[in-house]
Amino acid sequence: MSSFRVEGGHQLNGEIIPQGAKNEALQIISAVLLTDQEVVIHKIPQIRDVLKLIDLLEDMGVEVSKNGGESCTFKAANVNLDFLNTEDFKDKASALRGSIMILGPLLSRFGTGRMPKPGGDKIGRRRLDTHFVGFQKLGAKFNYDSKTSFYTVDGTNLKGAYMLLDEASVTGTANIIMAAVMAEGLTTIYNAACEPYIQQLCKMLIRMGANIEGVGSNLLRIEGVKSLNGTEHTLLPDMIEVGSFIGMAAMTKSSLIIKDARIEELGIIPETFMRLGIKMNFKDDDIHIPAQEHYEIDSYIDGSILTIADAIWPGLTPDLLSVILVTATQARGTALIHQKMFESRLFFVDKLIDMGAQIILCDPHRATVIGLDRAYPLRGITMTSPDIRAGVSLLIAAMSAEGVSTIHNIDQIDRGYQFIDDRLNALGAKIERVG
Ligand SMILES: CC(=O)N[C@H]1[C@@H](OP(=O)(O)OP(=O)(O)OC[C@H]2O[C@@H](n3ccc(=O)[nH]c3=O)[C@H](O)[C@@H]2O)O[C@H](CO)[C@@H](O)[C@@H]1O
Numbered sequence: 227m228s229s230f231r232v233e234g235g236h237q238l239n240g241e242i243i244p245q246g247a248k249n250e251a252l253q254i255i256s257a258v259l260l261t262d263q264e265v266v267i268h269k270i271p272q273i274r275d276v277l278k279l280i281d282l283l284e285d286m287g288v289e290v291s292k293n294g295g296e297s298c299t300f301k302a303a304n305v306n307l308d309f310l311n312t313e314d315f316k317d318k319a320s321a322l323r324g325s326i327m328i329l330g331p332l333l334s335r336f337g338t339g340r341m342p343k344p345g346g347d348k349i350g351r352r353r354l355d356t357h358f359v360g361f362q363k364l365g366a367k368f369n370y371d372s373k374t375s376f377y378t379v380d381g382t383n384l385k386g387a388y389m390l391l392d393e394a395s396v397t398g399t400a401n402i403i404m405a406a407v408m409a410e411g412l413t414t415i416y417n418a419a420c421e422p423y424i425q426q427l428c429k430m431l432i433r434m435g436a437n438i439e440g441v442g443s444n445l446l447r448i449e450g451v452k453s454l455n456g457t458e459h460t461l462l463p464d465m466i467e468v469g470s471f472i473g474m475a476a477m478t479k480s481s482l483i484i485k486d487a488r489i490e491e492l493g494i495i496p497e498t499f500m501r502l503g504i505k506m507n508f509k510d511d512d513i514h515i516p517a518q519e520h521y522e523i524d525s526y527i528d529g530s531i532l533t534i535a536d537a538i539w540p541g542l543t544p545d546l547l548s549v550i551l552v553t554a555t556q557a558r559g560t561a562l563i564h565q566k567m568f569e570s571r572l573f574f575v576d577k578l579i580d581m582g583a584q585i586i587l588c589d590p591h592r593a594t595v596i597g598l599d600r601a602y603p604l605r606g607i608t609m610t611s612p613d614i615r616a617g618v619s620l621l622i623a624a625m626s627a628e629g630v631s632t633i634h635n636i637d638q639i640d641r642g643y644q645f646i647d648d649r650l651n652a653l654g655a656k657i658e659r660v661g
């Protein structure tokens with residue numbers, strides 16, 4: 227288990243380019259299974275989850291060639307479905323959450339698919355009902371074997387259907403779209419997730435020959451086609467990385483330029499950090515966060531305390547609330563952080579409290595942060611990262627703290643942040659990878 231040894235108190239200065247988006251990559255790479263033709267994908271982030279998914283696809287018989295840079299060509303001409311029955315498949319597919327999205331393409335193209343309970347962060351209940359109810363609506367048979375923990379879906383003649391999703395699940399929507407693109411007739415998905423990554427998936431599928439209307443809305447109409455062609459696709463910059471860098475710059479009093487951020491795809495993210503009092507300049511597609519000694523949390527028009535809560539897109543992504551929470555600890559003012567979707571994502575605040583932050587964990591979903599306005603710096607401590615976004619938040623806290631911190635279990639951070647130590651050290655951070 228590797229750790230980071232972080233010497234706090236160093237300001238960063240310079241430019242950083244966000245990696246390709248982790249959660250888009252997992253959808254897009256799964257979609258290569260939909261065609262026997264070549265699919266070229268650019269800006270693939272070199273992070274654990276994505277590399278594990280690519281490895282899994284290779285084991286299934288997908289040809290993967292690296293084109294140099296961050297681009298790969300995938301060709302799923304000879305998929306070996308027998309691999310799905312091996313122990314190796316069980317181990318590899320259960321190692322990440324995103325692997326669940328190979329199920330829709332497998333069902334669509336081969337009429338069958340199986341998947342062990344997927345991994346991913348233990349951040350609360352993460353049910354998969356929406357995925358399977360959607361497949362069932364298209365005519366697939368679903369089975370869960372509790373002894374082997376395997377989900378199985380079967381159905382060779384999927385038929386388009388109307389469905390109103392019980393929740394706008396992101397991976398669920400992606401999976402159902404991929405199952406529906408080659409089902410016979412019209413599928414209507416209401417209450418679909420509509421964030422930019424889903425839009426990107428739809429745009430790619432349309433380039434492959436799919437017939438999808440309503441992209442960007444929560445009502446998708448998909449008219450099934452017989453087969454899909456190859457295509458070329460470039461991933462968006464990772465919006466969670468962009469948000470993490472904004473919070474990091476503010477906490478460490480750094481002047482940072484986030485290059486090519488695709489600002490128009492970031493939704494409410496920049497605005498949310500601005501409500502914490504963080505100044506930002508936008509030039510072309512770059513975001514400049516100037517070095518700021520102080521930043522002050524906004525209140526509502528009636529003077530009441532600001533609440534920052536997650537919501538389905540175009541609301542705020544839950545994946546940034548941990549970063550926002552840590553950033554608020556050094557602001558002037560108070561904020562209530564309300565993590566509505568997941569029930570175990572705020573427990574990491576006990577580490578921030580140990581570092582000297584003033585936080586009241588009201589219940590598993592809500593924490594009140596009383597900003598210190600830098601009057602008392604955080605202190606370096608030894609801690610363990612419980613999940614990917616808490617991990618990066620602890621890294622930000624450690625970078626801003628007085629003294630040295632050690633963060634264990636940084637595999638969690640590596641799951642979603644590419645060469646993060648090297649990239650930040652190049653800007654002036656002092657992060658050492660140990661073990
Ligand atoms: C690989 C991947 O892409 N992972 C992301 C994906 O996970 P994932 O697709 O697994 O998350 P879902 O969108 O299915 O749901 C997330 C959680 O929110 C709850 N929920 C969801 C919809 C809703 O209307 N109400 C509600 O309460 C669900 O019950 C679940 O507990 O989307 C999450 C929500 O943006 C992100 O945190 C994950 O990083």
Ligand SMILES: C=C(OP(=O)(O)O)C(=O)O
Nearest residue numbers: 323324346347545614615
């Ligand atoms: C929770 C996340 O990822 P996953 O769904 O892969 O666990 C995340 O990216 O913040």
